[in-house]
Amino acid sequence: MSxxxxxxxxxxxxxxxxxxxVEKLARMDPSSDPGIRHAAIRLMNHIHxxxxxxxxxxxxxxxxxxxxxxxxxxxxxxxxxxxxxVDGWYLDCLETASEQELGDPVAFTFTDGDEGCMTRQEVLxxxxxxxxxxRGEIGRMLAEIxxxxxxxxxxxxxxxxxxxxxxAG
Numbered sequence: 001m002s003x004x005x006x007x008x009x010x011x012x013x014x015x016x017x018x019x020x021x022v023e024k025l026a027r028m029d030p031s032s033d034p035g036i037r038h039a040a041i042r043l044m045n046h047i048h049x050x051x052x053x054x055x056x057x058x059x060x061x062x063x064x065x066x067x068x069x070x071x072x073x074x075x076x077x078x079x080x081x082x083x084x085x086v087d088g089w090y091l092d093c094l095e096t097a098s099e100q101e102l103g104d105p106v107a108f109t110f111t112d113g114d115e116g117c118m119t120r121q122e123v124l125x126x127x128x129x130x131x132x133x134x135r136g137e138i139g140r141m142l143a144e145i146x147x148x149x150x151x152x153x154x155x156x157x158x159x160x161x162x163x164x165x166x167x168a169g
Contacts, residue, residue, distance in 0.1 A: 003121055004099055010128045010154065011094060012161070015087035017152035018047065021135055022083060024142075024150055026076035033145045040138045041073055047131045048079060051086045054127050057108040058093060058120060067111050090127065 022044055028037050046069045056063035074082070102121040110116055118126065139149035 002099060003102055004094065004097070007102075007121065007124050007128075008091070008094055009158070009162075011087070011090050011124065013152075013154050013157040014128050014131050015084065015091065016157055016161070017135055017150070018044070018083045018087055018131060019080060020150035020152055021138060022076055022080040024147075026080065028147065033147075036141050036145050038073060040141055041076060041079065042069065043134045043138050044076075044079055044083070045069055045074055047134050048083050048086060050130055051083075051090070051127050053111065054123050055086060055089055055093070057106050058123055060106075065111060090124065094124065 025037060025040055025044065030037060049065055049067075049069050053063045053065055053068070097120065102124075103119050105117050105119055106123055107115070107117045135149075135152060142149045
């Protein structure tokens with residue numbers, strides 16, 4: 001399997017997992033455990049902002065963010081739309097990238113001022129792993145208040161959307 005094929009699969013998984021979790025948060029009663037719901041939405045917004053920041057790095061343009069989150073917390077429905085947009089951008093970006101371009105270095109500055117450099121492939125991988133880490137964190141938060149989070153494993157995604165894939169085992 002090529003790097004591009006693998007990246008396409010994990011980026012598609014991320015788009016699906018982000019959508020499932022934000023939809024779950026949107027359906028939660030805002031008055032029930034508002035602190036945890038708010039913290040979970042803030043983490044999903046952080047995923048969105050970091051995704052936007054790294055998309056700007058890939059484009060070679062300024063991202064306009066002073067930190068890795070926004071001062072205001074968006075409503076879940078607006079956040080769902082924003083995440084779908086940036087997740088779609090990553091999938092479109094990958095479609096037009098060649099295998100060779102995935103190895104190109106991208107130099108950038110983190111929001112804290114530190115300098116960084118990763119290949120395009122490493123940036124895409126970072127964005128996916130970053131989102132997965134924080135969705136897992138949100139899953140633990142929801143479990144503390146007896147709310148089940150969506151089952152967003154890569155294996156579930158593969159078998160739901162690519163039924164020809166061999167069964168997990």
